[in-house]
Amino acid sequence: xxxxxxxxxxxxxxxxxxxxxxxxxxxxxxxxxxxxxxxxxxxxxxxxxxxxxxxxxxxxxxxxxxxxxxxxxxxxxxxxxxxxxxxxxxxxxxxxxxxxxxxxxxxxxxxxxxxxxxxxxxxxxxxxxx
Amino acid sequence: xxxxxxxxxxxxxxxxxxxxxxxxxxxxxxxxxxxxxxxxxxxxxxxxxxxxxxxxxxxxxxxxxxxxxxxxxxxxxxxxxxxxxxxxxxxxxxxxxxxxxxxxxxxxxxxxxxxxxxxxxxxxxxxxxxxxxxxxxxxxxxxxxxxxxxxxxxxxxxxxxxxxxxxxxxxxxxxxxxxxxxxxxxxxxxxxxxxxxxxxxxxxxxxxxxxxxxxxxxxxxxxxxxxxxxxxxxxxxxxxxxxxxxxxxxx
Numbered sequence: 001x002x003x004x005x006x007x008x009x010x011x012x013x014x015x016x017x018x019x020x021x022x023x024x025x026x027x028x029x030x031x032x033x034x035x036x037x038x039x040x041x042x043x044x045x046x047x048x049x050x051x052x053x054x055x056x057x058x059x060x061x062x063x064x065x066x067x068x069x070x071x072x073x074x075x076x077x078x079x080x081x082x083x084x085x086x087x088x089x090x091x092x093x094x095x096x097x098x099x100x101x102x103x104x105x106x107x108x109x110x111x112x113x114x115x116x117x118x119x120x121x122x123x124x125x126x127x128x129x130x
Numbered sequence: 131x132x133x134x135x136x137x138x139x140x141x142x143x144x145x146x147x148x149x150x151x152x153x154x155x156x157x158x159x160x161x162x163x164x165x166x167x168x169x170x171x172x173x174x175x176x177x178x179x180x181x182x183x184x185x186x187x188x189x190x191x192x193x194x195x196x197x198x199x200x201x202x203x204x205x206x207x208x209x210x211x212x213x214x215x216x217x218x219x220x221x222x223x224x225x226x227x228x229x230x231x232x233x234x235x236x237x238x239x240x241x242x243x244x245x246x247x248x249x250x251x252x253x254x255x256x257x258x259x260x261x262x263x264x265x266x267x268x269x270x271x272x273x274x275x276x277x278x279x280x281x282x283x284x285x286x287x288x289x290x291x292x293x294x295x296x297x298x299x300x301x302x303x304x305x306x307x308x309x310x311x312x313x314x315x316x317x318x319x320x321x322x323x324x325x326x327x328x329x330x331x332x333x334x335x336x337x338x339x340x341x342x343x344x345x346x347x348x349x350x351x352x353x354x355x356x357x358x359x360x361x362x363x364x365x366x367x368x369x370x371x372x373x374x375x376x377x378x379x380x381x
Contacts, residue, residue, distance in 0.1 A: 024224075025305040027191040028215040048365035050224065055371075060378075069375045071368075076254055076360040077237065103216060107375050 024050075030099040030109045038068055038108075039095040047085035049074045054088055054110070056096065068106040070096045070113075081123040088113070088121065152286045153322050155249075158358060159329050159351035160239035166190055169348030173290075173319055173332045181334060181344040184304070187235040192304050201342040202308055213307025219372045225364035227256035229278045229301035231310055231335055234318075235349050241359055249284060249291070254359035262293050269296050276312050291320040303335075303345065310337045327353050 026032075040058035052072035060066045072078055075085075088094060093116045098108035113121040166187045174183065182199035186192050194215070202210060218224065227233070238255035249262040262282040269281050274297060281297040295316040303310050314337040321330050334346040 024218040025191050025193075025215060027193040028306045046365075046367065046371065048367070049362045050364055051368050053368065053371050066378055067375065069371060071372075074238075074362075076362060079360060105372075105375050105377055107372065 026099075026109060029101060029103075031102050032099060034100040035097060035111065036100050036108060037095060037097045038070075039093070040068065042088055042090050042092045042094060043067075044090060045085075045088040047075050047078070047083075049076060052078060054094075054096065054113070056094070058106075066106055068108070070098055070108050070110045072110045078122060083122040092116065094121070152291070153289050153326075154244060155291060155320060155322065155329060156242050156244045157353050157355065158239060158241050160354055160357070161188060161235075161237050162328070162350045162352050164188060167348055167350050169332070170321070170330050173321060173330060174348065176319065177332060177334055177346050178336075178344060181346050183346045183348060186304060187347050187349050189237065192306050194306055196306070197304055197308050198345075199343075200303065200308065200345050203340060203342060206308065206340045209309070210307035215306075219369050221366045221369045224369040225256075225366045227258060227278050227301075227364075228305070229298045229310070229314075230258070230260065230280060230295065231298065231314060231316060231333075232302050232305055233258065233278075234331075234333060235347050239351075239354075239357070239359055249293075252359055254362060256364060257362045269294075280316070287319075289321060291318075293318045293320070303337075303340075309340070310335070311339050313337060313339055329353065 038056060038058050040056040043055035043057055044053075045055075046053045052075050054070045054072065056068040056070060058066045058068050072083075075083070095114040095118075096108070096110055097112045098110045101107040101109075115121055166185045169183065177183070184198040184200070186198055192198055194213075195211070197210070233253065233255050236255055238253065240254060241252040243250040243252070245264075247263075247265045249264060251260040251262070253260070256278075258279055260279040260282060262284040264284050267283060269283060274281070276297045276299045278299055278301060280295040282293050282295040284291055284293040286292070293316075295318070296314075298310065298312060298314050298316070300309055300311050302308065314335055316333065316335045318334070319332045322328070323330065329351045331349045331351075332346055333349060334344060336344045
């Protein structure tokens, strides 16, 4: 299902602007200094406000599948950045870069997503407001 | 004769600002990208004393425990300290709209419709619609129903639209646990830049039961002709998706 393309999670710190926010506080919920990158297979994509979400099966370094979820900005914002409800589909292999949640869950705020060929999906988050 | 002419001229000069049509603020407005703006000095100068200007407009947000210079009273501060971000990720909370106290400075656009008697804000965020009465009426009695958009009355002061709002339901001020109560009072001043492409505003508020000082924000939006707000239609299943996400050790 996932194949060998799935990667382990890597964390990196960078200086960047925060993402456009929505209903719950980004700064309180996510760590702006912990940007992570995951690659896996999409299990579901919810294109609804206040936040879209992408479920992702990611193979860990131990070979086991980890269930991750990436929260996006509100679809009303996504639509102005080139996203549609079919931008991501179950079965797609994608890479997601985003800010890790503070509560230790495999849950993050999406900054940017790339399809299997490495092409960016929509526009990058955090650089403009909408 | 010359005295009469001069008198008429002076009267005309005095009367012209009041008779002039107010500026047209109508259109689709979206928040300017980037960090919070310093603010138009003339507008900032009109803020009442004992006011702190919050630097949380645009993409900036305060982390837990930071209130941008607001001075919460002990009871409000104690309540704010008990707040956890995860509290918001429940079915009952995740689609609870904030009041305009917090909502108007967010990254979502709005449409503004202007007539002599009414001004209507159609906000994208949570599909909120707000009517500003420009017909000279007063606020309703204190025990009248409260809402997240409150009761707004407005008037023009030269080229500035001044809106006075009361009757808010309690809701967040800074989106991190600090809440206002139903006595909060908000005054906004809106003004166009000379080229008409940017709408500037100060949003000032006082809440004597919650804060020892007053708060304000400076906000700027860009006009985008031809665009319109999208439906928001909040879906609370986000809370379930978050709750069903288990830690990697299965907890």
